[in-house]
Amino acid sequence: MRKNYKELLEKDKMYIWHPYTQMKDYENDYHILIKSAKKFKLYDSENRYYYDTISSWWCNILGHNIKEINAAIIQQLENFEHTLFAGFTNEQAIELAEKLIKLVNSDEIDKVFFSDNGSTAVEVALKMSCQYWSNYGKPEKTKFIYLENSYHGDTIGTMSVSGTAQFFKYYKKICVENYSIPSPYCYRCNSSKSCKYQCLEPLKKILNDNHNKISGLIIEPLVQCAGGMIVYPAEYLNKLYEIIKYYEIHLILDEIAVGFGRTGKMFAFHYSDAIPDFICLSKAITNGTLPLGVTLTTNQIYDAFYDDYSKNKTFFHGHTFTGNPLSAAAANATIDLLISNNLIEKSQAQIKYLNNEIYSRFNNFQYIGDIRNIGFIAAFEIVKDKSAKEKFDSSLRIGRRIYFEGLKNNLILRPLDNIIYLFLPITITKRDIDIILNKLEVVLKNVISS
Ligand SMILES: Cc1ncc(COP(=O)(O)O)c(C=O)c1O
Structure with a gap:
């Protein structure tokens, strides 16, 4: 048996290119x-x-x-595995949408758009935000504000709003330019002892000078994960929210890494008073069993797309695995376990x-x-x-x-x-x-x- 595994590992080296891996290291490494x-x-x-x-x-x-999650996937598989999601729907996706809206518990959040990973959940939010302004008669609002040390995915769109320079230096040339503001990296901040949230001053300036061009601001609530697990105070998010609210730009919360109890509350933004226009979810939503991305938004955003077809306001976006019932079944089972067993409280x-x-x-x-x-x-x-x-x-x-x-x-x-x-x-x-x-x-x- 062991010989088989050795052969498999050799084949792995022969055929597979692994993510975020210098393959020259990998060739000689123990894997x-x-x-x-x-x-x-x-x-x-x-x-x-x-x-x-x-x-x-x-x-x-x-x-x-987890046996309950496995069983939910198998049960759904015995019914059917996948269908298109335009013109068609399924019970699991409907149940999940209703659950998520209750779970985020934010007055404004009323609608759910499905995709299939974290990057696509963010892409959806960026595109919806930008098209919202066009549909609303302000097509010049196409730019986003993001934080240094932030990470929102590896697609061109998400790299364009990510501040983890070390990952993206080769690709910045093909990305869209946006506005970056400093990271609330308290450990490496010179004024942390006399903190008055001076790190938010550049945000005020950018908005003062350019708010007519800006569609939204994207942020990982409470922890910049890939940027170095930079934990920042909820007060920072409150202050940031107060600033952007004045200029009426969208707040996009990327809860992809921190959602579903990881920070001690169901969602990290629940520590704050911020009211999001978009929430992006993925990863723990299925306990990691199957891929799923979700973008939640408000009726106000939704209504700006809702019109006669001839008005050309439709949201032209979708992925093959949008609304996949297996992933949705896994997510429903994960959320049921979290809630019915009071796991976050415990x-x-x-x-x-x-x-x-x-x-x-x-x-x-x-x-x-x-x-x-x-x-x-x-x-x-x-x-x-x-x-x-x-x-x-x-x-x-x-x-x-x-x-x-x-x-x-x-x-x-x-x-x-x-x-x-x-x-x-x-x-x-x-x-x-x-x-x-x-x-x-x-x-x-x-x-x-x-
Ligand atoms: C905060 C955050 N947003 C987005 C992503 C991208 O998710 P995915 O790798 O599923 O595209 C990640 C991935 O680590 C993430 O941590």
């Missing part, structure tokens, strides 16, 4: 063929286990292989525990400059020199070394540059948190203290 998954662990072809400490790219929220004790433990164990760690935490997200910014906040030389590839040491210690620590993070399911137990943190201590000591 992993996953055979099964249960609760918080993945098991590989050598019967080793790994704590899924990054929730399989931030999708898994309840643990792996997870508060673990959140508190995780918060206490990370600070008490790692605060005095020589090479950890900053610890950031909200809900089940915990990030550790690794620095060479704490007082100067100086990073290690990139040629040392500290993150990569931590990743491999993590694997040896049953953890999946996929760093974001010099930031190591945990992105845990909300059903994680205190016992598992302890095991993970014990292992993390060993990994960090082995790599950076050596």
Whole structure:
């Protein structure tokens, strides 16, 4: 049997180009063929286990292989797998739309548009926002405001509103130019001790000078995830919202990574007073079982598209797998579990525990400059020199070394540059948190203290 797996891994190298991977590294690296998954662990072809400490790219929220979700998918599969979604509909999608509108619990949100991943959910919001203004008689409003260190996807449209420069430097030339504002990166902010949200001043200036051209502002509520798990105060979002509300531009909230309880509330924007015009969802919506993207919006937006066909106001957008009933069944089952078992409320004790433990164990760690935490997200910014906040030389590839040491210690620590993070399911137990943190201590000591 083992020989088979070795052959498979050889074929993988022969045929597959992996995402976000330097394939020259990969050729010589130890890599992993996953055979099964249960609760918080993945098991590989050598019967080793790994704590899924990054929730399989931030999708898994309840643990792996949840029987109720599997059963819902199978039951739907026995009825039918997929149909077109224009002129046709299905029970699962209708049920899900109704559930989501109740779940976001924002007075203004009334309509749901389905797609099939996070990037497409954002593309839909950008296109709807821009066409809204055209339909409304203001076609010059085509630009967006985004934050430095933000990430909203890998398509050309979403890269055009993302501020993670290191990912996009080769593609910026084919992107559309928009307006960027500073990131609320408190750890690396010079005025953080006398914070009066000076980082929002550029937003005021951009809006003052250009609001006639601006369609909307897109933001990841409370945590800029791919940009380095930058956790920022809800007050920042409130202030930002007050500023943009005055200029009547759309607020697009990208809850793709943080939705469904990860931050300790159902949605991260529930910590704030912001009222969104669009909410983008994906990832944990199906507990990571099947791909699904969702863009929620208001009746006000919807009404600007609603007219005689000859007026040419139709939203011309759709994806093959829009409204896919298997994905919708998985999402319905995921949401049912979250709600009927009160999982978010029950997870508060673990959140508190995780918060206490990370600070008490790692605060005095020589090479950890900053610890950031909200809900089940915990990030550790690794620095060479704490007082100067100086990073290690990139040629040392500290993150990569931590990743491999993590694997040896049953953890999946996929760093974001010099930031190591945990992105845990909300059903994680205190016992598992302890095991993970014990292992993390060993990994960090082995790599950076050596
Ligand atoms: C906040 C955020 N938005 C959008 C995306 C893009 O989602 P996808 O990879 O499904 O296209 C991601 C992916 O990590 C994300 O974290």
